[in-house]
Amino acid sequence: MRIILDGMGGDNAPVEIVKGAVLASGEIDHEIYIVGKEDLIKAELSKYDYDEKKIKVVHASEVIENEDSPVKAIRRKKDSSMVVGLNMIKNGEGDLWVSAGNTGAQVVGGRLILGKIDGIDRPALASIYPILGSQPSLLVDAGASSESKAHHLLEYGTMGSLFVEKVWGRPNPKVGLVNIGAEETKGTTATKEAYKMLSQAPINFTGNVEAREVPAGAVDVIVCDGFVGNVILKLTEGLALNILKLIKKKFLDGLKAKIGAIFLKNKLYEMKQEFDYSEYGGAPILGIDGPMIKMHGSSEANAVKNTIIKGIPYAENNVIQTIKDAMAELEEIIVTEEEEA
Amino acid sequence: MRIILDGMGGDNAPVEIVKGAVLASGEIDHEIYIVGKEDLIKAELSKYDYDEKKIKVVHASEVIENEDSPVKAIRRKKDSSMVVGLNMIKNGEGDLWVSAGNTGAQVVGGRLILGKIDGIDRPALASIYPILGSQPSLLVDAGASSESKAHHLLEYGTMGSLFVEKVWGRPNPKVGLVNIGAEETKGTTATKEAYKMLSQAPINFTGNVEAREVPAGAVDVIVCDGFVGNVILKLTEGLALNILKLIKKKFLDGLKAKIGAIFLKNKLYEMKQEFDYSEYGGAPILGIDGPMIKMHGSSEANAVKNTIIKGIPYAENNVIQTIKDAMAELEEIIVTEEEEA
Numbered sequence: 084m085r086i087i088l089d090g091m092g093g094d095n096a097p098v099e100i101v102k103g104a105v106l107a108s109g110e111i112d113h114e115i116y117i118v119g120k121e122d123l124i125k126a127e128l129s130k131y132d133y134d135e136k137k138i139k140v141v142h143a144s145e146v147i148e149n150e151d152s153p154v155k156a157i158r159r160k161k162d163s164s165m166v167v168g169l170n171m172i173k174n175g176e177g178d179l180w181v182s183a184g185n186t187g188a189q190v191v192g193g194r195l196i197l198g199k200i201d202g203i204d205r206p207a208l209a210s211i212y213p214i215l216g217s218q219p220s221l222l223v224d225a226g227a228s229s230e231s232k233a234h235h236l237l238e239y240g241t242m243g244s245l246f247v248e249k250v251w252g253r254p255n256p257k258v259g260l261v262n263i264g265a266e267e268t269k270g271t272t273a274t275k276e277a278y279k280m281l282s283q284a285p286i287n288f289t290g291n292v293e294a295r296e297v298p299a300g301a302v303d304v305i306v307c308d309g310f311v312g313n314v315i316l317k318l319t320e321g322l323a324l325n326i327l328k329l330i331k332k333k334f335l336d337g338l339k340a341k342i343g344a345i346f347l348k349n350k351l352y353e354m355k356q357e358f359d360y361s362e363y364g365g366a367p368i369l370g371i372d373g374p375m376i377k378m379h380g381s382s383e384a385n386a387v388k389n390t391i392i393k394g395i396p397y398a399e400n401n402v403i404q405t406i407k408d409a410m411a412e413l414e415e416i417i418v419t420e421e422e423e424a
Numbered sequence: 425m426r427i428i429l430d431g432m433g434g435d436n437a438p439v440e441i442v443k444g445a446v447l448a449s450g451e452i453d454h455e456i457y458i459v460g461k462e463d464l465i466k467a468e469l470s471k472y473d474y475d476e477k478k479i480k481v482v483h484a485s486e487v488i489e490n491e492d493s494p495v496k497a498i499r500r501k502k503d504s505s506m507v508v509g510l511n512m513i514k515n516g517e518g519d520l521w522v523s524a525g526n527t528g529a530q531v532v533g534g535r536l537i538l539g540k541i542d543g544i545d546r547p548a549l550a551s552i553y554p555i556l557g558s559q560p561s562l563l564v565d566a567g568a569s570s571e572s573k574a575h576h577l578l579e580y581g582t583m584g585s586l587f588v589e590k591v592w593g594r595p596n597p598k599v600g601l602v603n604i605g606a607e608e609t610k611g612t613t614a615t616k617e618a619y620k621m622l623s624q625a626p627i628n629f630t631g632n633v634e635a636r637e638v639p640a641g642a643v644d645v646i647v648c649d650g651f652v653g654n655v656i657l658k659l660t661e662g663l664a665l666n667i668l669k670l671i672k673k674k675f676l677d678g679l680k681a682k683i684g685a686i687f688l689k690n691k692l693y694e695m696k697q698e699f700d701y702s703e704y705g706g707a708p709i710l711g712i713d714g715p716m717i718k719m720h721g722s723s724e725a726n727a728v729k730n731t732i733i734k735g736i737p738y739a740e741n742n743v744i745q746t747i748k749d750a751m752a753e754l755e756e757i758i759v760t761e762e763e764e765a
Contacts, residue, residue: 215670229604229612263570263654271570271651294655295662310612313604314635314652318659321636326667329556329698333691340691346684350674357670 084398086391087177090119091146091164092184093380100183101127103387108137111392116177118143118168143167149380153187157195165189169196172373179398180375181365181391183382190227193371200403202410205235206370208309208377209243210316211363214300219363221247224309225316227368231308233276234417236260237284240277241413242369242406243304244286249402250367250394259292259302261311266291273308276420281306283416285409323358361386364393369406374398425739427732428518431460432487432505433525434721441524442468444728449478452733457518459484459509484508490721494528498536506530510537513714520739521716522706522732524723531568534712541744543751546576547711549650549718550584551657555641556698562588564710565650566657572649574617575758577601578625581618582754583710583747584645585627590743591708591734600633600643602652607632614649617761622647624757626750664699702727705734710747715739 088104090097097119104115105128114137117124121142128138145163147156160166165184169192171177182189190206199206210225223239224231231239240258247256260277262270267278269291281288292302297315307315330351334344344351364386365378374397378390396402429445431438438460445456446469455478458465462483469479486504488497501507506525510533512518523530531547540547551566564580565572572580581599588597601618603611608619610632622629633643638656648656671692675685685692705727706719715738719731737743 215666216673226604229610261655263567263651269570294658297659298663298666310604311652311655314602314655315659317635318638318656319663322639322660322663323667325556325639326664329695330671332557333695334688336691339687343684343687343691346680346687347675350677350681350684354670354674 084113084179084395085177086113086115086179086181086395087168087171088115088117088391089164089168089180089182089184090117090124090140091143092182093378093382095381095383096183097123097127099382099384100387102131102384103382103391104138105131105133106384106388107391108133110388111395113137113395114139115391116141116171118171119164120144120146141167141171147185147188149185151185151188153185153191156185156188157192165192166196169193173197178374179394180373181378181394183378183380183387186377189375189377190368193368193373193375197371197373197375200370200372200407200410202414203238203370205231205238206368207235207239207242209246209366209369210312211366212297212305212316212319213358214298215357217300218253220297220300220303220305221366222305222307222312222315223369224307225312225366226309228308229310231273233273233280233420236273236277236306236308237280237413237416238370240281240288240304240306241284241286241409243306245402245405245409246367246369246397247303249400249405250396252396253303255287256303257289257301258286258304258306259289261294261297261305261307261315262291263293264291265293277306280416280420285412327355362389364390367397372403374403425454425520425736426518427454427456427520427522427736428509428512429456429458429732430505430509430521430523430525431458431465431481432484433523434719434723436722436724437524438464438468440723440725441728443472443725444723444732445479446472446474447725447729448732449474451729452736454478454736455480456732457482457512459512460487460505461485482508482512488526488529490526492526492529494526494532497526497529498533506533507537510534514538519715520735521714522719522735524719524721524728527718530716530718531709534709534714534716538712538714538716541711541713541748541751543755544579544711546572546579547709548580548583550587550707550710551653552704552707553638553646553657553660554699555639558641559594560704561638561641561644561646562592562707563646563648563653563656565648565653566707567650567654569649570651572614574614574621574761577614577618577647577649578621578754578757579711581622581629581645581647582625582627582750584647586743586746586750587708587710587738588644590741590746591737593737594644596628597644598630598642599627599645599647600630602635602638602646602648602656603632604634605632606634618647621757621761626753668696703730705731708738713744715744
């Protein structure tokens with residue numbers, strides 16, 4: 084298998100990206116193609132002892148920056164690592180795309196270069212949702228679209244379920260629709276219709292999930308529109324940060340507290356680690372006709388390594404084909420619902 | 425001033441409601457009318473030493489339960505504490521409504537009995553959003569409507585701002601629109617239009633606020649539709665609970681940790697208190713032509729006391745009239761925007 088790694092994407096490119104590739108390469112037998120400015124990437128690679136048969140460099144002279152407008156960037160920067168790399172996937176020269184670069188540009192690049200899977204109306208960004216003391220959930224959509232119709236939510240739930248099952252190896256994952264109550268009749272027009280559609284889908288749909296239950300890991304796949312997904316992810320981040328800040332402040336307030344904090348140093352460190360999901364790797368851009376994994380822009384070598392390794396089953400288990408096969412069933416659900424409406 | 429207190433609303437009625445009234449009565453000069461089953465309320469009152477000139481009982485033979493359908497309950501239970509009490513406000517026999525009862529029924533009761541403020545399209549539920557280590561924010565809408573148009577968001581922001589200023593006494597409160605990015609062009613059709621409208625409103629609109637910034641207290645008034653509001657409130661509750669659970673687990677794991685936890689006992693207690701917003705009292709149902717304050721269904725005496733005391737300026741400062749006065753200005757904004765669209 085050939086992994087195509089965007090050597091220029093993310094805040095720490097190419098330094099941490101190349102280091103991550105070298106670390107991953109030591110643990111897997113697949114080839115990694117790092118796409119980007121050859122001189123920079125080779126200079127980084129020269130710092131390490133690695134297997135030259137397993138890590139190769141593909142030159143691309145341009146870089147898509149985080150500030151770039153996605154559509155313009157993909158259209159104009161034809162020799163960027165992103166466009167060159169995605170074309171390798173398209174031409175069968177690569178099997179898995181991994182990047183920490185401009186997320187919007189990855190979504191647009193996927194759509195324009197690889198195309199959408201037949202029958203999928205809206206590609207979605209998935210995101211890893213950390214569950215304290217347990218394995219993470221997958222949230223779809225994390226922000227590719229800010230408004231979603233019922234059939235989009237059906238697509239998100241189905242694709243998310245297949246990903247968690249086939250890539251994370253979690254059998255029969257629970258899929259929940261974020262809503263303001265457990266009852267089928269709660270919520271917006273879109274969530275009410277989506278509830279019906281998801282109930283008919285070939286997945287383990289467990290019904291509505293209230294936001295209160297999400298952090299406890301009530302479901303494996305959290306389905307919501309991109310606006311709500313963004314709110315869930317950002318609020319979790321902001322609140323966790325604020326609570327940790329408060330802990331720090333309280334635990335340094337007074338001698339007695341400081342003594343206690345010394346005894347609890349390891350535990351406090353462990354707690355902080357619970358919020359660190361770099362070990363889970365990246366999350367997929369679903370609905371694109373090719374396996375694409377994006378990771379956080381601030382990813383360091385360890386996250387890059389994990390994203391590569393944990394992404395392999397996405398290509399190896401041919402999940403894209405499984406999603407394509409499921410589409411026929413979804414189309415029937417959508418047609419039936421629309422006729423009834 | 426006459427405060428009308430729903431003696432039968434909430435999980436702990438009438439015991440904690442009556443106790444709360446007695447506690448409040450000791451600190452204020454206003455009259456409190458407790459509405460509900462006279463025998464039960466008088467039996468509770470008899471446990472305390474209180475000023476009979478300041479606490480009076482108004483009999484109502486029926487009770488609206490949490491499970492009751494709001495519309496049916498208000499229409500059919502004509503002698504319920506809620507219907508009787510709201511009619512007292514309508515007839516000028518009371519100046520402020522306070523209840524821990526069925527929230528939906530309070531909203532419906534407000535609309536049917538007191539009516540909406542002229543020019544307000546959608547009444548909204550406000551909710552207190554706790555900010556760790558600082559004063560709380562007010563979130564509007566907390567779930568009265570699950571879908572909101574731009575002009576509803578304009579109404580929420582304006583009413584919320586006036587409440588925070590006049591009732592909480594916070595001058596020039598910052599009003600933020602929950603969105604997926606800071607830029608004016610981000611979000612849904614509704615948030616984009618609302619951004620423009622809120623910019624023209626006679627309030628201190630500080631622009632979009634990302635969910636990450638909400639727990640840090642970035643704004644005094646958090647404006648969003650009821651679906652997103654519900655997600656923010658419930659997720660905050662669920663995540664805080666999960667983090668506290670994890671702390672407890674980690675801090676009891678091993679002898680060293682246990683020793684540390686003993687030193688930190690007070691601090692851990694203080695942290696838990698940060699999440700307890702009973703001291704802030706209740707939140708208003710905005711857009712109704714009469715001052716209505718609802719509190720959490722599980723409120724105990726202390727929360728009841730605080731809700732009563734902190735609610736007084738809502739009636740005393742004639743905030744309903746201030747909202748009415750602001751409506752003319754809002755109507756101009758809405759008309760202009762719709763002409764342009």
